[in-house]
Amino acid sequence: MAAKVIAGTPVEVNEEGYLVDASQWNRDMATEIAREVDIQELTDDHWKVIDFLRRDAEEKGGSPTIRRLKKAGGIDTKLLYELFPGGPLKKATKIAGLPKPASCI
């Protein structure tokens, strides 16, 4: 664990850069974390994914899956991979200030 300043706010992150405490997250941080994972701009489609992940984590907890994003969140799998190239779930959860998913699916 390490202390880090994201978007002007001091937070705790783990060795992979994921926020330790999801409640420290805010929307300005998302934009900054996105740039760290090579996503220069967050579009409305990105936000749809991030908002679903935040809501789902709060209501349900546990690890999201790509299948759940499609079935419960209405997020098309093809689009998801386009939005977050090179690791959609890993990147999206990081940007959303959530833990790295522990699911294989």
Place this chain on the structure above:
Amino acid sequence: MSAKKEGIKKLSIICSKGSLEGIYPALIMANGARMEGIEVNLFFTFFGMDAITKKKWSKVKVATVGNPAMGIPTFIGAIPGMSAMATKMMMKKMDSLDIPPIPEFIEMIHDAGGRLFACKASVDMFGLAMEDFCPQVEKVLTVGEFYEMSAGAEIIFT
């Protein structure tokens, strides 16, 4: 050894078995690779082609005979309906873990950018054609073409 540290960039996965426990490992590894940003080519051969054959892909079952890990004596495993029952139970558990049925899984991997191919020798042997396969299958490949496509890739045989 130093190449390993750079991480895997590209995978070729060969799916050769037609049982539930034969097909799922290949699909899970393919999907998991795409989730890590790894390029994936899936190659279906022999009974592994059941996973992409429209008439068969929703009927794949777990083997209850000749499968010592199931812990069922062979004569009980052979009772009609045993395999279907074991499959049903397993599918239910998998669904609760968000592991999709084969047709949905194939679609998911394809949507994720994974590419799917059938083996020419097996296609000829079983008398199949492209129209027997699900639309996600891109092409029937010879072994030679498969190796060409696998240049620079790790190859996994299941």
